[in-house]
Every structure is written in structure tokens, then in C-alpha cells.
Amino acid sequence: MLENKEKKFEQLFRLYYKELHRSAFRYLRDSESAEEIVQQVFLRLWEKNWEEEVHTSLKAYLYRAVYNESMNFLKKEQRKMKYQSYQQSRQEFVPAVDQSAKDLDQKLQVALAKLPEKSRTVFELSRFQEMKYKDIAQTLDLSIKTVEGHMTKALRHLRLELMDYLTVIIFYIIYIL
Amino acid sequence: MNKELLEKYIIGETNEEENIRIKNWLEQDIRNRSEYLKIKDMWERLPKPLEAPEVDVDQAWENFKFARENRVAGVIEVAENKTVMMKWNWWAAAGVLVICSLGFYLFNNSYKQEKNLFSATAVLSDSLPDGSQVTLNKNSEIVYSRTWMSKRRNVKLEKGEVFFDVVKDKEHPFVIKSGKSQITVVGTSFNVRRHEGATEVIVATGLVKVSYSNKEVYLHPKEMITIQDGDTTKVSVEKMPDLFYKYYVDREFVFENTKLERVVELLIKAYDQKIVIDREADKKLLLTATFKQNSLNQILQVISDTFKCKVIIKDSIIHITR
Numbered sequence: 001m002l003e004n005k006e007k008k009f010e011q012l013f014r015l016y017y018k019e020l021h022r023s024a025f026r027y028l029r030d031s032e033s034a035e036e037i038v039q040q041v042f043l044r045l046w047e048k049n050w051e052e053e054v055h056t057s058l059k060a061y062l063y064r065a066v067y068n069e070s071m072n073f074l075k076k077e078q079r080k081m082k083y084q085s086y087q088q089s090r091q092e093f094v095p096a097v098d099q100s101a102k103d104l105d106q107k108l109q110v111a112l113a114k115l116p117e118k119s120r121t122v123f124e125l126s127r128f129q130e131m132k133y134k135d136i137a138q139t140l141d142l143s144i145k146t147v148e149g150h151m152t153k154a155l156r157h158l159r160l161e162l163m164d165y166l167t168v169i170i171f172y173i174i175y176i177l
Numbered sequence: 178m179n180k181e182l183l184e185k186y187i188i189g190e191t192n193e194e195e196n197i198r199i200k201n202w203l204e205q206d207i208r209n210r211s212e213y214l215k216i217k218d219m220w221e222r223l224p225k226p227l228e229a230p231e232v233d234v235d236q237a238w239e240n241f242k243f244a245r246e247n248r249v250a251g252v253i254e255v256a257e258n259k260t261v262m263m264k265w266n267w268w269a270a271a272g273v274l275v276i277c278s279l280g281f282y283l284f285n286n287s288y289k290q291e292k293n294l295f296s297a298t299a300v301l302s303d304s305l306p307d308g309s310q311v312t313l314n315k316n317s318e319i320v321y322s323r324t325w326m327s328k329r330r331n332v333k334l335e336k337g338e339v340f341f342d343v344v345k346d347k348e349h350p351f352v353i354k355s356g357k358s359q360i361t362v363v364g365t366s367f368n369v370r371r372h373e374g375a376t377e378v379i380v381a382t383g384l385v386k387v388s389y390s391n392k393e394v395y396l397h398p399k400e401m402i403t404i405q406d407g408d409t410t411k412v413s414v415e416k417m418p419d420l421f422y423k424y425y426v427d428r429e430f431v432f433e434n435t436k437l438e439r440v441v442e443l444l445i446k447a448y449d450q451k452i453v454i455d456r457e458a459d460k461k462l463l464l465t466a467t468f469k470q471n472s473l474n475q476i477l478q479v480i481s482d483t484f485k486c487k488v489i490i491k492d493s494i495i496h497i498t499r
Contacts, residue, residue, distance in 0.1 A: 010238060017237050022229035031230045039241050046245060104493050105224045126188060128226045148190070155184045163219060 005051070013042055016059065021067050026128050041065040051073060060138040063131075067139050104162075108169035111161035115154055122147055123154035178202045183213055187220050202447070255462075291320045296337070300425050307344055309351065312426045314338040314370075315449065338370035340381075340426040356406040358389040367396075368422050374406045379422050430468040430476070437462040440480070441497070448473045455498040459486065 017038060024034035041062060112120050120139070125131045125139065133151070137144045185191050186199050203210050294303055294311065295318035302312045305321060307330055313319065317337020321330075330346070331453025334355040341406065343351045344383040345364025353360040355369055369376065378387055381402040387394045387402055390409045396402055399417045421443050424430055430447075430475060432440060438460040441452045454460050462484055467475050477488045480497065489496050 025229035
């Protein structure tokens with residue numbers, strides 16, 4: 001019985017580890033921290049008597065746990081970086097790409113910062129976590145309709161903020177080509 | 178076609194029916210297509226999801242198992258910590274208890290508990306917490322409580338003889354218990370003596386109230402009352418002819434035509450020395466002299482000079498002789 005439980009758990013672990021790690025990595029932009037977070041989530045699950053307690057989709061539970069753990073982690077980090085703004089600290093993790101992409105990333109961060117928190121979170125989950133509305137809804141404990149509303153709001157906002165900038169870049173690229 | 182639906186389509190959240198609608202719309206006009214591409218381009222130009230580095234799932238599983246074991250051990254460790262904490266708590270509790278007890282003891286000793294004041298072979302002078310002066314004759318003892326901030330200043334005469342010079346404080350009567358009598362004063366000086374089961378009070382200055390078995394007597398200066406513990410009906414108030422009772426307080430003898438017999442009696446008491454007047458006739462000699470802080474030798478010298486007699490010591494007894 002116990003052996004069976006262990007086997008089942010290992011299967012789960014192997015099935016979800018990679019994508020959960022990727023998810024955590026995308027929040028934290030640090031592979032080691034992501035590993036820690038995911039391990040933490042699995043340890044909690046192990047202690048939870050998960051076979052009986054986690055009735056809802058296990059996958060949804062895991063993603064949600066990774067999201068929550070990561071946010072807590074970031075909050076702690078934020079507290080650590082008292083003199084550096086969170087956004088700046090995030091910038092440091094951005095892999096070096098070409099200048100325009102970096103500029104755009106900065107523009108996007110500024111634009112996102114203007115959004116209400118929920119809209120921003122929904123957008124980030126959709127864009128950077130490649131999550132479906134359904135998964136976002138489960139992770140944030142919202143209805144799919146609400147998620148869709150937030151996403152629409154976020155996209156409209158970004159369109160207004162970034163479209164001019166993007167158009168300029170497109171023309172610029174066409175011009176030099 | 179609204180932009181929101183196109184975005185939804187690009188993100189991949191549209192349903193089948195919406196997909197068909199959009200496809201038809203795109204094929205209708207080249208400008209539709211260009212508008213769509215513009216939105217798609219924006220979406221695609223937005224920073225992309227980060228590609229996570231490869232992870233070794235086998236290693237992760239091993240790490241997980243290791244962490245799980247340590248976590249179980251960690252739980253035990255926490256439990257141990259708890260017992261250590263418990264011990265600490267007990268020590269802390271014990272410490273607090275000791276400190277409290279000590280504090281209580283000290284507090285008690287200095288304020289609450291009774292304090293004993295006693296003399297042995299020498300006269301002892303001391304002051305009480307309220308500033309009153311007490312002089313204890315040899316072999317005397319008083320007990321007083323330190324809670325004198327309360328209504329009464331209570332003193333108990335255990336044995337011997339004590340002269341009180343009480344500081345005036347109308348709100349806090351000074352009360353002395355001696356045997357079955359109680360002496361209450363406000364601010365006076367007086368002598369209290371316990372002797373052979375009786376209490377003897379002599380007033381020096383002021384008014385003194387003496388209570389015994391539901392009776393009260395007010396004494397004035399130079400008045401003396403003697404109350405027997407065994408029989409409180411035999412109470413006598415007398416006039417004190419002299420101040421000799423105070424000799425141990427002032428170390429002062431004022432003799433005015435005092436019979437030598439009486440002088441020797443007082444000296445015996447004061448100096449704890451056996452003195453004998455050998456000739457019967459000499460006992461009636463009258464002495465007038467004042468001795469202040471004099472030694473027995475000096476006093477005897479004056480006596481011998483005055484009466485032209487001899488003072489000899491034989492078998493540690495002083496003889497006044499011819």
C-alpha cells in the first residue's frame with residue numbers, strides 16, 4: 001500500500017516536474033530558485049495526503065501552488081532588495097537580446113505597471129506562462145469570464161500604449177531591409 | 178471585426194464558431210488580413226515567455242527524496258527543540274520563581290516581616306523607621322513590624338526595659354504591646370519595663386494611654402503604672418520621685434540627698450556589679466551629686482572622697498567600708 005503510494009507519487013513528480021519548473025522559472029527567472037519552489041510544492045503535496053484531499057485537477061492544484069509559492073518568494077526577494085526597485089532587479093535577469101527587444105521589454109513593463117494588478121497578472125500568466133484562460137481561472141480562483149475580461153482590458157491598454165512604438169519599429173525594420 | 182476577438186483568436190481562446198467567423202472574415206478582404214497581421218505582430222513582438230533551462234528530472238527526484246527524509250528528520254528535530262524549549266521554560270520559570278522569592282524575602286525582611294532589636298550585655302540605642310528613638314537596657318528585646326506606612330506603628334516589648342522617645346505623628350499612633358497591656362501614644366517619651374510578669378510604664382514627657390483588659394488609663398509625666406499579667410485588677414499608679422529609671426538612657430545620675438543605700442542599689446543595676454555597704458550606719462548617708470557618663474570607678478571614687486570611706490574589692494565584690 002505504502003509502496004504503491006510512493007510509486008504513484010513518483011509518477012506524478014516525473015510527469016509534472018519539468019513544466020512546473022518552467023513555470024516557476026518564468027516567475028522567478030532563476031533556475032535554482034525554481035527548483036526549490038517546485039520541490040517545496042511537491043513536499044507539501046506529499047504531506048497532504050494528496051490522494052484524498054486534492055479532488056480538483058491535480059495539475060491545476062500544482063500550478064496554483066507554484067504560482068503562490070513563487071509570489072511569496074518574490075515578495076521576500078522584494079523585501080531583500082530594499083534599495084533596488086523590483087522591476088530593475090527583474091531587468092538584470094533578462095537575457096541579453098537585441099536592443100529594440102530590450103527597449104520593448106522596458107516599455108511593456110511600464111505599460112503593465114499602469115494596469116490594475118489582476119489584469120496585469122492575467123496578462124502575464126497568459127503571455128509568459130502560456131496558460132489557457134481555464135488554467136488562469138483556476139490558478140487565480142476566478143471565473144473564465146472574469147479572466148477573459150481582464151485579458152481584454154490588458155490587451156486594449158497595451159495596444160494603446162505600445163502600438164505607436166511597435167509601428168515605428170516595423171517601419172524602421174522595413175526601411176533598413 | 179473587433180480587435181478583442183482577433184486577440185482572443187491569436188491567443189487561442191476562441192471557440193470553433195468564432196474560429197470559422199474569423200477565417201471567413203480574413204478571406205473576405207486583403208485589408209482585413211493586414212489588420213489581423215498588425216495585431217498578431219504586436220502580440221508576437223511582445224517579450225516572449227522565457228525558455229527555461231533543461232532540468233534533470235531524475236536528479237530532481239533524488240533531491241526530492243533526500244529533502245523529504247531530512248524534512249522528516251527535521252520534524253523530529255523540531256520536536257527535540259520543543260523539549261529543549263520546555264526545559265528552558267522550566268528553567269526560566271524556576272529562575273523567575275527564585276527571583277520572586279528572593280525579592281519577596283527581601284521585601285518582607287525590610288518592610289513586612291517583623292524586625293527584632295535586642296541588646297545583650299550592653300545598653301543599645303537605635304532609631305526606628307519612623308525616626309523614634311529607642312534605648313534598650315541590657316537583656317532587652319523589642320519586635321516591630323516594618324509596615325509602618327499603615328495606620329499604626331506597632332512595637333512589641335518581648336523582655337527587658339526600653340525607653341521610647343516617640344516622634345510625633347497624630348495620624349499614626351505608636352502602639353507598644355507588653356504582656357497583656359497596650360500602650361498608645363502620639364508623641365511622648367516614656368519607659369516601659371517588663372519585669373517578673375508585669376509591665377511597668379513610667380512617663381517622662383507628654384501623655385500616655387495605657388490599655389489593659391478593656392480599661393484605659395492616661396498617665397502624665399513622672400507617673401508610673403504597674404500592670405500584672407496574671408491579675409489585672411491589681412493596678413497601681415504611683416508618682417515617681419526621681420528620674421533614676423532613666424539612668425541607662427542618659428547615663429546620668431542626679432542624686433539629691435539620696436540615701437547611699439539607694440545609690441548603691443542603682444549602681445548595682447546600672448553596672449551589673451555586686452556592691453555591698455559593710456556598715457549599717459553608712460546606708461543612711463545622703464549623697465548629692467550628679468554623674469554624667471561616668472564610670473563606676475569614678476563614681477565610687479567620689480563616694481569614697483565624700484564620705485571618707487574605703488572602697489575595696491574582695492572576691493569580685495565591691496565593699497564600701499571603713
